Amino acid sequence: MKVLVDLCVVPIGVGVSLSTYIAECEKILSGAGLKTALHSYGTNIEGEWDEVFAAVRRCHEKVHAMGAPRITTTIKLGTRTDRDQSMQDKIDSVKSKLAATAAPTHASGPDTP
Amino acid sequence: MKVLVDLCVVPIGVGVSLSTYIAECEKILSGAGLKTALHSYGTNIEGEWDEVFAAVRRCHEKVHAMGAPRITTTIKLGTRTDRDQSMQDKIDSVKSKLAATAAPTHASGPDTP
Amino acid sequence: MKVLVDLCVVPIGVGVSLSTYIAECEKILSGAGLKTALHSYGTNIEGEWDEVFAAVRRCHEKVHAMGAPRITTTIKLGTRTDRDQSMQDKIDSVKSKLAATAAPTHASGPDTP
Amino acid sequence: MKVLVDLCVVPIGVGVSLSTYIAECEKILSGAGLKTALHSYGTNIEGEWDEVFAAVRRCHEKVHAMGAPRITTTIKLGTRTDRDQSMQDKIDSVKSKLAATAAPTHASGPDTP
Numbered sequence: 231m232k233v234l235v236d237l238c239v240v241p242i243g244v245g246v247s248l249s250t251y252i253a254e255c256e257k258i259l260s261g262a263g264l265k266t267a268l269h270s271y272g273t274n275i276e277g278e279w280d281e282v283f284a285a286v287r288r289c290h291e292k293v294h295a296m297g298a299p300r301i302t303t304t305i306k307l308g309t310r311t312d313r314d315q316s317m318q319d320k321i322d323s324v325k326s327k328l329a330a331t332a333a334p335t336h337a338s339g340p341d342t343p
Numbered sequence: 344m345k346v347l348v349d350l351c352v353v354p355i356g357v358g359v360s361l362s363t364y365i366a367e368c369e370k371i372l373s374g375a376g377l378k379t380a381l382h383s384y385g386t387n388i389e390g391e392w393d394e395v396f397a398a399v400r401r402c403h404e405k406v407h408a409m410g411a412p413r414i415t416t417t418i419k420l421g422t423r424t425d426r427d428q429s430m431q432d433k434i435d436s437v438k439s440k441l442a443a444t445a446a447p448t449h450a451s452g453p454d455t456p
Numbered sequence: 457m458k459v460l461v462d463l464c465v466v467p468i469g470v471g472v473s474l475s476t477y478i479a480e481c482e483k484i485l486s487g488a489g490l491k492t493a494l495h496s497y498g499t500n501i502e503g504e505w506d507e508v509f510a511a512v513r514r515c516h517e518k519v520h521a522m523g524a525p526r527i528t529t530t531i532k533l534g535t536r537t538d539r540d541q542s543m544q545d546k547i548d549s550v551k552s553k554l555a556a557t558a559a560p561t562h563a564s565g566p567d568t569p
Numbered sequence: 570m571k572v573l574v575d576l577c578v579v580p581i582g583v584g585v586s587l588s589t590y591i592a593e594c595e596k597i598l599s600g601a602g603l604k605t606a607l608h609s610y611g612t613n614i615e616g617e618w619d620e621v622f623a624a625v626r627r628c629h630e631k632v633h634a635m636g637a638p639r640i641t642t643t644i645k646l647g648t649r650t651d652r653d654q655s656m657q658d659k660i661d662s663v664k665s666k667l668a669a670t671a672a673p674t675h676a677s678g679p680d681t682p
Contacts, residue, residue, distance in 0.1 A: 236610035351532060383543035526647070
């Protein structure tokens with residue numbers, strides 16, 4: 231089963247600077263061959279269910295091994311059976327709707343989106 | 344690795360009434376021998392990582408099989424290496440702090456917190 | 457607009473023990489006259505949109521004032537226009553489905569669910 | 570108080586195609602003068618607390634007005650008092666860590682990390 235995930239790992243008990251831990255998670259995810267996209271409040275992941283969650287588990291194991299005694303993680307995950315949809319498809323779908331309403335049909339200027 | 348999870352499964356494309364789907368998920372989770380506690384915006388789960396996520400996967404499979412073409416799920420999950428902590432421990436910990444400040448039964452001063 | 461919320465406030469940079477901060481948030485929420493229910497991975501809240509989010513903001517202000525330099529919070533929130541639904545309604549709805557399928561001990565009719 | 574938010578609005582009861590609703594939310598957020606970044610499982614927002622949550626409320630009002638009887642939304646939100654941090658800062662911080670370990674330009678050993 232294919233899954234789209236938004237992952238946000240928060241190490242607790244290691245101070246306020248968390249990017250070193252997040253960078254290690256990024257390496258684990260891309261090292262697992264998963265398609266990822268980093269954003270400012272998490273990482274989008276696209277892959278097979280078992281591979282994704284095995285990688286998320288390795289992120290927890292790694293962050294603990296780096297010294298974090300506690301981790302709280304937030305995950306959003308989507309599956310669908312009606313059609314195949316990639317991470318990029320979802321973004322494109324919203325952007326096409328925005329473009330459709332933003333671009334008046336009689337636009338004449340050079341920078342119409 | 345033991346994990347505490349908050350799970351919220353949202354079937355999409357099956358109308359506004361979702362409790363039938365949630366009830367099936369509850370049955371899967373408890374049928375898997377996991378400790379669960381239903382609340383009004385999800386279900387708390389306590390168990391071993393692999394067993395918990397295998398059960399969450401079966402929830403998705405079941406909800407799709409019931410007719411939902413799309414599912415979006417939100418998960419919070421916590422792990423810790425410093426000590427063992429149950430779902431009830433977390434609640435007790437907050438409640439003991441509330442009791443300590445709320446019930447100074449022998450308070451004598453005007454500024455008792 | 458009425459809203460049902462699941463709130464999980466995570467202070468960062470104050471060590472691994474967070475219940476003192478959570479207890480203060482509980483006091484703010486109940487002090488605001490909001491209906492709340494603590495669970496092991498957050499707090500369910502029922503109230504008017506503006507009152508709920510004003511109280512959540514005060515939680516952040518308080519937790520910062522207590523010394524946490526950074527906070528990450530996860531919120532699930534639901535609104536609906538088709539009918540009024542309380543936190544308890546949601547739990548009752550799932551439990552009635554579970555009861556219907558789990559205990560047809562003396563069912564005699566052909567269409568017992 | 571400045572806040573960084575990850576917003577994911579899920580209309581329920583309107584079928585499986587949600588991008589039209591999300592596009593309307595995007596217009597509300599950018600129309601409110603907020604800095605936003607769309608990703609494949611939500612939208613990152615940077616702004617003042619009250620402005621951000623007023624805009625999120627307008628998203629709910631709009632999506633209901635468009636015909637969705639029910640909405641469930643997931644929000645991650647971060648505040649910090651130790652320093653000012655933009656959405657881009659967070660991404661840059663992780664990327665710089667990744668670059669540091671990935672590109673040892675003058676690495677001489679076989680097992681340089």
